[in-house]
Amino acid sequence: MELIETCFSPLLYDLYKGKDKTVVIIDVLRATSSICAAIKAGAKKILPVATIEQAYEAKQNGYILAAERDGKVLDFADFGNSPDLFTPERVKDKVIAYSTTNGTQTIELVKDASKILIGSFVNLSVLTEYMIQNPSPVVLVCSGWKNKFCLEDTLCSGAIAEILIKSEKYNTFCDSTHAAIDLWNQAKPDLLNYLNKASHRHRLKNIVSYEVIKYCFTIDIANVLPYYDNGFITRLL
Amino acid sequence: MELIETCFSPLLYDLYKGKDKTVVIIDVLRATSSICAAIKAGAKKILPVATIEQAYEAKQNGYILAAERDGKVLDFADFGNSPDLFTPERVKDKVIAYSTTNGTQTIELVKDASKILIGSFVNLSVLTEYMIQNPSPVVLVCSGWKNKFCLEDTLCSGAIAEILIKSEKYNTFCDSTHAAIDLWNQAKPDLLNYLNKASHRHRLKNIVSYEVIKYCFTIDIANVLPYYDNGFITRLL
Numbered sequence: 001m002e003l004i005e006t007c008f009s010p011l012l013y014d015l016y017k018g019k020d021k022t023v024v025i026i027d028v029l030r031a032t033s034s035i036c037a038a039i040k041a042g043a044k045k046i047l048p049v050a051t052i053e054q055a056y057e058a059k060q061n062g063y064i065l066a067a068e069r070d071g072k073v074l075d076f077a078d079f080g081n082s083p084d085l086f087t088p089e090r091v092k093d094k095v096i097a098y099s100t101t102n103g104t105q106t107i108e109l110v111k112d113a114s115k116i117l118i119g120s121f122v123n124l125s126v127l128t129e130y131m132i133q134n135p136s137p138v139v140l141v142c143s144g145w146k147n148k149f150c151l152e153d154t155l156c157s158g159a160i161a162e163i164l165i166k167s168e169k170y171n172t173f174c175d176s177t178h179a180a181i182d183l184w185n186q187a188k189p190d191l192l193n194y195l196n197k198a199s200h201r202h203r204l205k206n207i208v209s210y211e212v213i214k215y216c217f218t219i220d221i222a223n224v225l226p227y228y229d230n231g232f233i234t235r236l237l
Numbered sequence: 238m239e240l241i242e243t244c245f246s247p248l249l250y251d252l253y254k255g256k257d258k259t260v261v262i263i264d265v266l267r268a269t270s271s272i273c274a275a276i277k278a279g280a281k282k283i284l285p286v287a288t289i290e291q292a293y294e295a296k297q298n299g300y301i302l303a304a305e306r307d308g309k310v311l312d313f314a315d316f317g318n319s320p321d322l323f324t325p326e327r328v329k330d331k332v333i334a335y336s337t338t339n340g341t342q343t344i345e346l347v348k349d350a351s352k353i354l355i356g357s358f359v360n361l362s363v364l365t366e367y368m369i370q371n372p373s374p375v376v377l378v379c380s381g382w383k384n385k386f387c388l389e390d391t392l393c394s395g396a397i398a399e400i401l402i403k404s405e406k407y408n409t410f411c412d413s414t415h416a417a418i419d420l421w422n423q424a425k426p427d428l429l430n431y432l433n434k435a436s437h438r439h440r441l442k443n444i445v446s447y448e449v450i451k452y453c454f455t456i457d458i459a460n461v462l463p464y465y466d467n468g469f470i471t472r473l474l
Contacts, residue, residue, distance in 0.1 A: 005315055008246075008386055009245075009246075009249055011248055011249055011250055012246055012249070012384065012385070012386075013253075015248075015383070015384055017384055034366060052350070056298065068448075111411060123391040144454055145412075146250070146252070147249065148412070148413070149245055149412055149413040149416065150412050151415060154412075154416065162311045173436050173439075174436065175382075175386055175387050175391075175434075175435055175436050175437075176385070176386040178388060178434045178435075179388060179391065179416070179420055182420060182423055183416055183419060183420065186419055188422065197412075197415045198412055198415075199410050199411065199412050200412075202410075
């Protein structure tokens with residue numbers, strides 16, 4: 001049995017990291033949902049860039065740039081961070097540079113893990129099937145909001161952990177994982193309604209459409225498995 | 238309406254701190270439960286000391302010393318960290334130096350808050366009544382286990398937050414507070430059974446008795462309100 005741990009904030013990652021561990025990065029609203037959408041739409045590679053300066057440099061170097069901060073598109077970017085923006089017309093066979101408020105920093109942080117997978121509700125089945133076929137100790141890393149705990153990433157980590165434990169290939173002795181599973185079970189009968197209380201959803205209300213939020217909470221709507229390796233995110237499955 | 242925030246790990250405290258805020262320190266197993274027990278048993282003052290070195294120094298300076306690390310009594314201490322050890326015979330009218338794995342470090346960390354209250358299940362009513370009579374922005378700080386999220390402190394913060402919100406003097410827009418309240422509502426019909434999954438309870442199993450653990454989860458069993466001021470913990474109510 002492999003062990004599952006859940007890290008509720010990038011600031012806590014040092015307590016969980018290990019070179020033998022697989023990391024799943026979760027940023028439901030919206031980085032990891034959008035990365036799945038982009039890969040599903042046929043993007044060849046995604047270059048995650050952590051800082052605004054690096055995003056600007058990538059743009060200067062000829063990359064197509066998707067970038068936002070605090071929910072707003074950076075003025076020198078080609079487009080922002082919602083999954084509906086990553087259309088085949090825009091991204092098919094292209095390399096996209098991508099920078100967001102929370103998610104892309106998390107990728108930078110976990111770089112030394114043995115395997116880095118991209119997780120969200122939109123790719124729940126393919127992600128967990130892969131993990132069940134390839135068991136390894138795993139840390140589910142919630143990107144949170146500016147290093148604070150956030151509900152939507154926690155619920156997603158709970159959904160992932162629940163499936164892994166049901167497979168009997170995984171187990172957990174981690175309080176955050178237990179909490180995430182219990183919150184997920186409370187939320188799942190009516191996920192969007194439950195998430196009305198999530199602060200980040202309210203933060204985004206005036207910036208992105210309800211359709212975008214709904215997309216990010218739709219299980220398996222972009223059922224591909226992106227992973228990070230050697231500076232780029234590409235398609236594993 | 239005053240706002241409630243919940244901080245799940247001392248490592249995240251910088252994201253929540255503010256000089257105008259009241260902090261409630263929570264370390265159910267066992268520091269804040271034991272502090273309430275000590276104050277209820279008539280201890281005059283408690284000097285919280287963060288490091289083993291400071292604990293040794295306090296002992297040299299003539300204090301009665303209660304101190305443990307990882308659930309075990311330090312060999313130069315007079316006794317350890319369970320509430321049943323703080324008997325009137327041992328502590329009445331005395332000044333006790335006190336050092337534990339998690340809780341006393343948290344006190345050190347939050348020193349600059351405007352008011353520092355000691356909270357646990359054992360003093361839930363007097364704590365929340367005081368807070369309702371004296372509304373102020375509040376951060377519920379869970380001591381956790383070595384900076385990791387822990388279930389028992391989270392449930393206690395949820396119990397506190399729920400009472401404060403029901404008073405209509407407080408509200409919250411904080412995801413961790415929502416999560417804590419929802420976990421508390423799941424756990425409260427059978428708290429001890431729910432906490433069977435808490436990792437720290439298992440950590441303590443071979444070290445402290447079931448009676449001690451039960452004490453720490455008994456609402457209002459030591460219904461006094463200790464607070465920290467100027468280096469010492471004393472009785473506020």
